[in-house]
Amino acid sequence: MPQSRAPEQLLPLTPAVFHILLSLADAERHGYGIMKQVEADTDGRVQMGPGTLYGTIKRLLAAGLIAETDERPDPEMDDERRRYYRLTDWGRRVLTAEAERLEALIRLARQKDVVRALRLGEGGV
Amino acid sequence: MMATHARTGYGDPSVRVYAALVRLYPRSHRRQYGPLMVQLFRDQVREARAGGGHGLAFLYLRTLADLLFSAAREYGDALGIGEPIGGWSYPRASWWQALLAAVPGLLLIAGDLRLFRLLFPRLPYPPPTAVTLLPALGCLAIIIGAVARKRHVPNWAFTSLGVLAIHGPYALSLVWREGNGPMWSALGLPSLALGLGSIAGLASILRQRLGAAELPRWAWIVAGLSLLSIVAAAVHEAHYTLPWRWETVLAVLWRWAFSTMLLVAPLLCAAILAPARGARSILLVLPVVWWWSVGIVLEPDYGLATWTSDLGMPLLIDLLPTAALLVLMPVALLRARSAFSQAGTLLLTTMAMLLILEVLRSGVLPAYDEGALFAYRSGLALQLAISLAFVVALYDRLARAAQTDWLV
Numbered sequence: 001m002p003q004s005r006a007p008e009q010l011l012p013l014t015p016a017v018f019h020i021l022l023s024l025a026d027a028e029r030h031g032y033g034i035m036k037q038v039e040a041d042t043d044g045r046v047q048m049g050p051g052t053l054y055g056t057i058k059r060l061l062a063a064g065l066i067a068e069t070d071e072r073p074d075p076e077m078d079d080e081r082r083r084y085y086r087l088t089d090w091g092r093r094v095l096t097a098e099a100e101r102l103e104a105l106i107r108l109a110r111q112k113d114v115v116r117a118l119r120l121g122e123g124g125v
Numbered sequence: 126m127m128a129t130h131a132r133t134g135y136g137d138p139s140v141r142v143y144a145a146l147v148r149l150y151p152r153s154h155r156r157q158y159g160p161l162m163v164q165l166f167r168d169q170v171r172e173a174r175a176g177g178g179h180g181l182a183f184l185y186l187r188t189l190a191d192l193l194f195s196a197a198r199e200y201g202d203a204l205g206i207g208e209p210i211g212g213w214s215y216p217r218a219s220w221w222q223a224l225l226a227a228v229p230g231l232l233l234i235a236g237d238l239r240l241f242r243l244l245f246p247r248l249p250y251p252p253p254t255a256v257t258l259l260p261a262l263g264c265l266a267i268i269i270g271a272v273a274r275k276r277h278v279p280n281w282a283f284t285s286l287g288v289l290a291i292h293g294p295y296a297l298s299l300v301w302r303e304g305n306g307p308m309w310s311a312l313g314l315p316s317l318a319l320g321l322g323s324i325a326g327l328a329s330i331l332r333q334r335l336g337a338a339e340l341p342r343w344a345w346i347v348a349g350l351s352l353l354s355i356v357a358a359a360v361h362e363a364h365y366t367l368p369w370r371w372e373t374v375l376a377v378l379w380r381w382a383f384s385t386m387l388l389v390a391p392l393l394c395a396a397i398l399a400p401a402r403g404a405r406s407i408l409l410v411l412p413v414v415w416w417w418s419v420g421i422v423l424e425p426d427y428g429l430a431t432w433t434s435d436l437g438m439p440l441l442i443d444l445l446p447t448a449a450l451l452v453l454m455p456v457a458l459l460r461a462r463s464a465f466s467q468a469g470t471l472l473l474t475t476m477a478m479l480l481i482l483e484v485l486r487s488g489v490l491p492a493y494d495e496g497a498l499f500a501y502r503s504g505l506a507l508q509l510a511i512s513l514a515f516v517v518a519l520y521d522r523l524a525r526a527a528q529t530d531w532l533v
Contacts, residue, residue: 031161032168049191050162050169051150055199058158083161 007090007097010063016056019046021065021087021095028069030082031057057085065091139185140167149196 013021023029023037035053038046048056060066069086087095109115143166147159166188173180 031165035165035169047187049188049195050165051191051195051199053165054158054162055154055195055202058154059202081160081164 007094008101010094011098011101013094013098014056015046016048016052017060017065018095018098019048020053020056020060021091021098024066024085024087025092025095028071028084028086030084032082034085060091061085064088065094137167137170139170143188143192146192149192151199154199154202 019038019041020034022041023034029037031050031053034057035048038048057066061068065088066085067088069084071084140163144159144163147155147162150159169184169188170181173184
């Protein structure tokens, strides 16, 4: 069972997995909604095609990180063929663990002044 | 038709094309997610059309790339070698298991390269020990595994048994030609019987493992053609003295394909069975170093053919692509994130380098005498069967891993 394992065993997450989980952190979304949210979260830098998106969704469902939901935000305005996905508790734990891992890395990079050094190397500030 | 398109939302020609291309995915994935993918693409097209500019063209290109890569990934997933969602989710295995999986192949490569003839000049080629010992070990392991563990049989045992399949066609040719003496004829008949049995066994395992993975029909056609090529190789081997117009061209092509599989198969086994991370990846390259050094320096026929060539620097022809291969392989292994991408990178790197090698060598081929040509023609069926045995062992291992340790 997925929950019997520590979230850290799944880290680091692939970028597609991390962004999809992140997009579901605050709301349930359908496939297109996930794709648009990922684009919005990353200012358009991360884009996923239908194959990558639904392939990753399939693996996340199998891993128990997300689940399909029957509830529709607004059934009147929505296409009934769409499937909505939500983050499971296990998925939230994994997402949190990954975010903490990245935060620790950023903290380390800041301590070593890596970001500033990179900008100076590029002729920045 | 209009009504149908209006109902399905596939009215846009590009959406209809995408809906047709979705058939490239494995059936189960297509059934489950095909309509959703088409729906998503339709939304993207609608948005791109509204945005104007080059957005639509970029969307088509991006979606095409996405389709090709993700379809390949889904087939890998169906075979149990798909990309993990995170972590270093390789199947767990120890180094000794990987070693055991690779040893039969390496020994046979040594046999094919006549290393045994060099080390044991008085023994016939291929050495009877290699013919009999490995399958015997495989049988023993299968029996012990079945009796003691009652769970599963180690994969190298199947690999060793695959050795018999290798000798089937070769034995057929020996029997056909009445062998190279009474000992070969004596070895030929039982070896032929065992070989045919092993091919049936391999086919059974393939069907069991791959059938569940919903391989498309073309894959079965390719598998069937591969088996036919073994028989064709045996027939050709039996009549190798007859002139064959396309011999040289086919030899180059076959050498390429077989060398690729021969080189990659043990590495794939090692890479999959023993996940190589960090500096340990370099260890996976050692068999390649060994193979090339033995093949280039020690193999008598080939070494003679190249050293006596008038084309000059024949060794350089081998060494340059080899050096590139030895540099690229560790890089590929270090960079690959999953077993699937590691295996794919290994395969592509090897194929590319060997293609360069074969193109360069094609100028040297006339320097081969008939004996040297015979030397590697006789290895064609052998090498293909080695590859098949390794692939079967690989899929066997991966299929089990998919049920237990894969993903989470």
